[in-house]
Amino acid sequence: MAKKLIRSVFDFEEGFIETIAEVPEKEPEAWAPERAMRVAGKGHPRVDGYARASGDARYAIDIQLPRMAYGRVLRSRIPHGRIRKIDTSEAEKVPGVLGIMTYANAPKIRWYRNSYLFDPHLRYEGDEVAFVVAETEGALEEALHKIRVDVEELPFVLDAEEAMRPTAPKLYKSGNIRDGKPRVYQRGDIQKGFAEADVVVEDAFKTQVVHHAPLEPHVCVVNWEGDRLTIWESTQATFRVQQGIASILKVPLNKVRVINAFMGAGFGSKLGIEKHTVMAALMARQIGRPVKVVTPRKDEFLSMGNRPASVQKLKVGAKKDGTLTAISLWSVGPGGAYRSGSAYLGTPVREMYKCANVRTEEYTVYVNAGPARAMRAPGHVQGFFALDSILDELAEKIGMDPLDFRIRNIAEIDQVRKRPYTSKRLKEAYEAGARAIGWYKRRNKVPGSGKGPLKRGLGMASQIWGGGGGPPAFATVEVNRDGTVVVHSGSQDIGTGTRTIVAQVAAEELGLDLDRVSVVIGDTALCPYGPTSGGSVTAASLTPAVQAAAVEARERLKDYAAVILGVDPEQVSYKPGRYYLTSDPSKSVSFEEAARKMGNNMVVTTGARGPNPKGYTINSFGAQFAEVEVDVETGRVRVLKIVAAHDIGRAINPLTVRSQFEGGIIMGMGYALTEERWLDPQVGRQVNPNLHEYRVPTLAETPEIEVIIVSEADTKANTVGGKGIGEPCIIPTAAAIANAVYNAIGVRVKELPITPDRVLRALGKA
Amino acid sequence: MKGLGTGLVGTAVATKITVAGPGAEEKQESADGRVLVALKVNGEVHNLWLEPRTTLVEAIRDHLHLTGTKIGCNRGECGSCTVLFDGKAVYSCQILAVEAAGHEITTIEGLLNGEEPDPLQRAFVEHDAMQCGFCTPGQILAAKALLSKNPHPTREEIVRGMSGNLCRCAAYPSILRAVESVAKKG
Numbered sequence: 001m002a003k004k005l006i007r008s009v010f011d012f013e014e015g016f017i018e019t020i021a022e023v024p025e026k027e028p029e030a031w032a033p034e035r036a037m038r039v040a041g042k043g044h045p046r047v048d049g050y051a052r053a054s055g056d057a058r059y060a061i062d063i064q065l066p067r068m069a070y071g072r073v074l075r076s077r078i079p080h081g082r083i084r085k086i087d088t089s090e091a092e093k094v095p096g097v098l099g100i101m102t103y104a105n106a107p108k109i110r111w112y113r114n115s116y117l118f119d120p121h122l123r124y125e126g127d128e129v130a131f132v133v134a135e136t137e138g139a140l141e142e143a144l145h146k147i148r149v150d151v152e153e154l155p156f157v158l159d160a161e162e163a164m165r166p167t168a169p170k171l172y173k174s175g176n177i178r179d180g181k182p183r184v185y186q187r188g189d190i191q192k193g194f195a196e197a198d199v200v201v202e203d204a205f206k207t208q209v210v211h212h213a214p215l216e217p218h219v220c221v222v223n224w225e226g227d228r229l230t231i232w233e234s235t236q237a238t239f240r241v242q243q244g245i246a247s248i249l250k251v252p253l254n255k256v257r258v259i260n261a262f263m264g265a266g267f268g269s270k271l272g273i274e275k276h277t278v279m280a281a282l283m284a285r286q287i288g289r290p291v292k293v294v295t296p297r298k299d300e301f302l303s304m305g306n307r308p309a310s311v312q313k314l315k316v317g318a319k320k321d322g323t324l325t326a327i328s329l330w331s332v333g334p335g336g337a338y339r340s341g342s343a344y345l346g347t348p349v350r351e352m353y354k355c356a357n358v359r360t361e362e363y364t365v366y367v368n369a370g371p372a373r374a375m376r377a378p379g380h381v382q383g384f385f386a387l388d389s390i391l392d393e394l395a396e397k398i399g400m401d402p403l404d405f406r407i408r409n410i411a412e413i414d415q416v417r418k419r420p421y422t423s424k425r426l427k428e429a430y431e432a433g434a435r436a437i438g439w440y441k442r443r444n445k446v447p448g449s450g451k452g453p454l455k456r457g458l459g460m461a462s463q464i465w466g467g468g469g470g471p472p473a474f475a476t477v478e479v480n481r482d483g484t485v486v487v488h489s490g491s492q493d494i495g496t497g498t499r500t501i502v503a504q505v506a507a508e509e510l511g512l513d514l515d516r517v518s519v520v521i522g523d524t525a526l527c528p529y530g531p532t533s534g535g536s537v538t539a540a541s542l543t544p545a546v547q548a549a550a551v552e553a554r555e556r557l558k559d560y561a562a563v564i565l566g567v568d569p570e571q572v573s574y575k576p577g578r579y580y581l582t583s584d585p586s587k588s589v590s591f592e593e594a595a596r597k598m599g600n601n602m603v604v605t606t607g608a609r610g611p612n613p614k615g616y617t618i619n620s621f622g623a624q625f626a627e628v629e630v631d632v633e634t635g636r637v638r639v640l641k642i643v644a645a646h647d648i649g650r651a652i653n654p655l656t657v658r659s660q661f662e663g664g665i666i667m668g669m670g671y672a673l674t675e676e677r678w679l680d681p682q683v684g685r686q687v688n689p690n691l692h693e694y695r696v697p698t699l700a701e702t703p704e705i706e707v708i709i710v711s712e713a714d715t716k717a718n719t720v721g722g723k724g725i726g727e728p729c730i731i732p733t734a735a736a737i738a739n740a741v742y743n744a745i746g747v748r749v750k751e752l753p754i755t756p757d758r759v760l761r762a763l764g765k766a
Numbered sequence: 767m768k769g770l771g772t773g774l775v776g777t778a779v780a781t782k783i784t785v786a787g788p789g790a791e792e793k794q795e796s797a798d799g800r801v802l803v804a805l806k807v808n809g810e811v812h813n814l815w816l817e818p819r820t821t822l823v824e825a826i827r828d829h830l831h832l833t834g835t836k837i838g839c840n841r842g843e844c845g846s847c848t849v850l851f852d853g854k855a856v857y858s859c860q861i862l863a864v865e866a867a868g869h870e871i872t873t874i875e876g877l878l879n880g881e882e883p884d885p886l887q888r889a890f891v892e893h894d895a896m897q898c899g900f901c902t903p904g905q906i907l908a909a910k911a912l913l914s915k916n917p918h919p920t921r922e923e924i925v926r927g928m929s930g931n932l933c934r935c936a937a938y939p940s941i942l943r944a945v946e947s948v949a950k951k952g
Contacts, residue, residue: 045891045893045894046891049890049894050891053883053888053896053903053906054875054878054883054887055833055835059833059836059900062827062836064828213934214898214900215836215900215932215935216838262899263898264836264898264899264900265898265900267934297838297840494898662936662937662939663897663937666936667934667936690839691838691841692843699925699933699938702939705939
């Protein structure tokens with residue numbers, strides 16, 4: 001396949017990455033919305049479902065190698081201090097201990113831009129102090145307990161607003177505000193905008209720190225064979241891990257292999273290279289044995305990331321007819337102790353609703369607590385809670401239905417980049433969702449007017465997200481002599497069903513049944529490059545590359561079909577699964593018959609993702625509608641039903657799309673009602689670093705969920721027509737629930753999670 | 767970097783341990799304190815030399831190499847380690863291997879007939895009752911325990927029977943659909 005180089009801008013999480021990408025000279029023909037789809041676009045059980053349901057699937061935590069040793073990080077028990085001395089002598093004597101690494105003997109590898117692999121300045125409970133490797137996990141635990149750390153304790157700060165003050169304890173010489181200043185954005189004239197408004201509302205909102213809490217913790221198994229390194233890692237980013245390790249350890253890329261065939265989820269916590277993987281690689285090379293690191297569940301909470309808390313102060317203004325004239329946002333959130341994820345959250349304000357005058361001022365602040373990591377739609381989940389809450393307040397003050405208010409303020413174009421969207425079916429989403437939940441008929445005209453003590457209410461919120469993906473992304477297709485196919489695809493399947501949609505796209509193009517296509521994914525040695533599974537970019541990046549590889553494969557097989565038909569290849573046409581004489585379609589051969597003609601030849605092709613369309617923004621859109629029941633005597637909120645209506649381009653597998661939405665919605669419900677990190681302010685330590693007291697949703701809280709996809713293939717975005725969904729699903733849920741609670745009880749809870757005590761306090765009962 | 771390699775595992779332990787279970791009279795003990803435990807897993811008896819502190823899940827995963835049973839928290843809070851203990855769903859991370867001697871342990875692998883999946887496994891795949899799949903073996907075994915005691919449970923009974931298994935991907939709606947489909951067929 002002929003290719004060329006372009007400069008590609010790739011929307012990833014809260015930023016844009018500019019990169020040089022190789023794309024096909026000629027892209028495959030796009031699959032139009034009207035195309036009759038046979039395999040892709042249909043619901044299919046996962047092709048790896050049997051592996052997961054039978055216990056066959058091997059996750060990184062399941063990898064067992066001969067002579068494998070175990071490693072674990074010793075973590076700081078205090079929130080802020082400086083190590084004076086570490087004494088590992090007693091620990092070294094524990095039978096079975098093979099090595100201990102600390103800042104005293106480890107290479108000084110840069111980390112977080114302003115720190116190191118081991119930094120004697122400890123900045124949070126969970127900070128890395130030492131790394132121990134031992135023959136057994138028992139010996140490991142004994143040794144960890146015997147390491148003596150002499151620490152000078154320092155005053156600590158946990159709260160972001162407090163940390164901004166010049167008198168707060170400093171984590172860095174340059175101060176606690178990241179970059180020393182906020183991120184500021186303006187468009188239009190904010191003063192003029194408020195002056196033009198008929199109604200202005202100002203309010204403040206707070207959200208809590210929540211954790212990703214994937215069921216499989218962070219795990220790696222590292223094995224050297226001579227100078228070649230193999231790493232099994234539970235990661236969303238096999239290529240990033242490969243590149244990171246190669247760069248840090250100064251090993252050439254051809255000698256580093258990262259494998260991740262199955263992983264127990266990540267939600268954003270596994271997007272990069274981990275310190276413990278570097279430590280394990282260093283030790284494994286030293287002792288000449290594989291090293292396995294399994295992060296204990298407590299350390300998952302302390303050190304493996306979180307969605308930061310937020311304080312958001314919003315001011316919004318609109319005309320009597322509901323037209324927004326101005327939105328102003330000031331926010332601050334704790335990014336944690338190091339430069340990791342951020343607390344920025346202004347994209348909903350800047351992009352969701354049509355408004356000419358907008359100003360956002362956002363701070364990320366260092367505090368002595370676990371570093372943030374991008375968590376499923378970073379910024380957006382927090383941002384929409386505040387924004388959609390205050391817009392409901394504004395709509396009420398104007399006397400307008402909150403849904404009608406949103407419909408009035410639909411933005412036709414991307415107001416930040418000042419260009420059109422490839423597709424936008426937000427209005428259809430609003431209307432479909434409203435119909436499904438019975439919005440106009442069932443919503444309380446007077447909030448809180450139900451009889452009680454169980455009061456019901458409806459609320460809604462909106463969604464916008466990137467997820468258009470882009471090049472570079474590659475796939476290879478091998479056609480076997482029996483007409484079956486193996487696809488090697490970059491990226492990894494983090495539980496989203498990537499393996500399955502890759503198979504579906506290849507099967508669709510080649511006219512094959514799904515089980516005639518196998519997929520190899522999640523192995524840097526066996527697969528060409530594919531993007532990190534984050535930002536909801538995977539499906540939109542990979543599937544067009546798979547399609548392109550499949551198209552080239554069927555073109556190459558045309559030569560064999562032509563031989564069977566006894567003509568030149570130019571006289572042969574193709575429709576999925578069949579080659580026929582253009583002049584006489586009754587003369588045809590199947591894809592399989594053409595393949596059989598290959599004998600011992602094998603057709604191997606590579607496909608590349610085509611470029612994103614210039615001058616367009618690729619976004620997904622949607623809305624969620626919540627019905628809740630609040631017990632005004634206990635304060636308990638129950639979510640009865642969520643209707644989710646979204647524009648996500650083509651649903652490549654409606655079955656796994658539904659699963660993804662249900663999953664994101666329930667996680668959003670946990671964010672709204674029960675999940676929260678508790679830090680003891682006296683000692684600066686986490687009170688609930690476990691799955692019992694950190695309350696993730698259980699089966700018992702499952703609400704009724706209806707998912708409506710209002711879109712069809714978006715072929716302007718890419719040739720397969722899908723947009724990403726992993727994050728859109730969670731974005732509006734908490735905001736919709738909060739608005740529903742207001743509609744149910746007539747008072748607004750402006751702080752998450754909406755726990756019973758907060759409801760009772762809002763009702764004046766506590 | 768300090769490297770040590772003594773390779774020794776513990777020293778001789780003097781005390782003997784008695785373990786409940788049919789046929790377990792005198793405990794056999796090795797010089798380094800390990801005891802001989804007869805574990806019956808998926809119908810097969812395995813004689814394993816284990817440190818007494820070894821949990822059932824560690825014995826299953828690290829000694830029998832049956833890695834279908836997972837460890838999510840190691841504290842009895844998530845259910846990833848669920849196995850059947852005489853037909854009852856239990857957290858195998860909260861049971862010592864020595865306690866399990868003489869009992870029938872069933873892991874997810876035990877539900878297969880050769881390579882043929884059991885109806886529950888089939889239903890989980892058909893209804894997409896999984897995403898990352900890490901909790902799936904535990905979910906299926908919890909469902910199995912429930913259905914063997916109560917073949918036609920109501921939704922509330924399914925919820926009560928399976929709430930001890932967390933799914934962070936929240937495949938709950940599909941899990942309910944899958945279990946209900948098997949329950950209906952009886």
